[in-house]
Amino acid sequence: MKPLKIIRDNPNSDFRRPFDPGSVLPKNRAFIVDLQAKLSAIAELSPEIKAEVASLMMTGSDKQRNEIASARLQKINLNILEDLDGLDFFELVTLVHNEIPQLILERDQRWRASQIGMHGGAPFDSFHNLDTLAQFVPYILKSDIATYPIMSPIIGRFDEVADRVNNRVSYDWDRKMDTDLFELMDANYEGTFANTSEIYDLDSRIQNFPTGNLIDTTATPGVNLDMFKSIFQHFENMGKNGPKVRTIWIPSGELSNLWSMGSVVSGFSGGAVQPGQEISQDLRNQILTRGVIGNLFGYSFQLRTSNIADASYVRVSTDRPFGILFQKPEFDRVKRYSEDELEARNGIQNHEGIQISKVVVPIVPSPWKLNSLKVQIH
Numbered sequence: 001m002k003p004l005k006i007i008r009d010n011p012n013s014d015f016r017r018p019f020d021p022g023s024v025l026p027k028n029r030a031f032i033v034d035l036q037a038k039l040s041a042i043a044e045l046s047p048e049i050k051a052e053v054a055s056l057m058m059t060g061s062d063k064q065r066n067e068i069a070s071a072r073l074q075k076i077n078l079n080i081l082e083d084l085d086g087l088d089f090f091e092l093v094t095l096v097h098n099e100i101p102q103l104i105l106e107r108d109q110r111w112r113a114s115q116i117g118m119h120g121g122a123p124f125d126s127f128h129n130l131d132t133l134a135q136f137v138p139y140i141l142k143s144d145i146a147t148y149p150i151m152s153p154i155i156g157r158f159d160e161v162a163d164r165v166n167n168r169v170s171y172d173w174d175r176k177m178d179t180d181l182f183e184l185m186d187a188n189y190e191g192t193f194a195n196t197s198e199i200y201d202l203d204s205r206i207q208n209f210p211t212g213n214l215i216d217t218t219a220t221p222g223v224n225l226d227m228f229k230s231i232f233q234h235f236e237n238m239g240k241n242g243p244k245v246r247t248i249w250i251p252s253g254e255l256s257n258l259w260s261m262g263s264v265v266s267g268f269s270g271g272a273v274q275p276g277q278e279i280s281q282d283l284r285n286q287i288l289t290r291g292v293i294g295n296l297f298g299y300s301f302q303l304r305t306s307n308i309a310d311a312s313y314v315r316v317s318t319d320r321p322f323g324i325l326f327q328k329p330e331f332d333r334v335k336r337y338s339e340d341e342l343e344a345r346n347g348i349q350n351h352e353g354i355q356i357s358k359v360v361v362p363i364v365p366s367p368w369k370l371n372s373l374k375v376q377i378h
Helices: 026-040 047-059 064-072 074-084 157-188 224-238 252-261 281-288 339-346 366-373
Strands: 090-094 102-105 111-115 124-126 133-134 139-142 146-149 214-216 245-251 267-269 272-274 303-305 313-318 323-327 335-339 350-364 372-376
Touching: 026 074, 026 090, 074 111, 074 335, 074 350, 090 267, 102 111, 111 214, 111 366, 124 133, 139 157, 146 157, 157 323, 157 350, 157 372, 224 245, 224 313, 245 252, 252 303, 339 350, 350 366
Parallel strands: 090 323, 214 372, 245 303
Antiparallel strands: 102 133, 111 124, 111 350, 139 350, 146 350, 245 313, 267 272, 313 372, 323 350, 335 350
16 A cells, blocks of 8 residues: 655644734735734633543544544644735635635636646646637545654643644645645746736827836846836836836845945045935944835835745736635645554554645636736846
């Protein structure tokens, strides 16, 4: 019998930082905050109930043990949403009952929609004419199996083992979902849009509107003032009603380049300062004292670093979504693996395990491509 795959994760996957409301789209933030409030309203279990639950984890029937495992679901889902990087770019849409992932097209143009049909699959496009209803087929995404020693509930460490396992399965599910989301995003960045008519139909008076959502700043490589100027100019070209920069994601190895910006000095020509070569003293102090930038050229934004991002690119999210992540939480489930199952399949003794599965489908509608930017810096 084929052994079950046991999670092999980041050594810090058990650790979770508090949720940063600025790390997700505003609409997603409201959904997460509401879910947090609902969970916090649930009374803490008394010591007596905790002791009973710990006992049932060991001595209860299979049905009781499975119910305990399923009770984790709401907390795991909150962990997932708080830590899913893709929610900075994808709007979360929750479906209930027999609702189907769909787009209602009421535009005078044809749309293209990119999606992933299964985890790890290549993105593919579908085409939809105006005034139509486009439907999408969701897929099931499962975490790996997180195991825990049955000795923990035996000695009463129910809270600790519960939080640890919840963190592991949510971390692993996020890792897989983010892989799909960023793969889908990368397939929708274009230096020059191949089919502009599926994205926008411009007023003839508009000038300098972007013709793509992938720009190249390798002439002055790395993270520097020229890169920031290019980003802000790109979105300014969309006019006052266009998307606004919210988060700039940079590879973690580029952070030191920000610090060097603090040492830029002005040049002189005939005794006069050349303003184009100067950054303000306030900005210089901000970089040197805080190590990050949160306001530049009059724009406020959040700077995020990533040690798993492609070192050659920077991504920019805005106040508008780049895509949609449909989910059907009614079909979410937590599966429990008994001590006997893990011992028979993996040779691991005195352990049980859990695994989460969720029903999702991410898509990128073609007009939404304008709501994000990818910058090649090397």
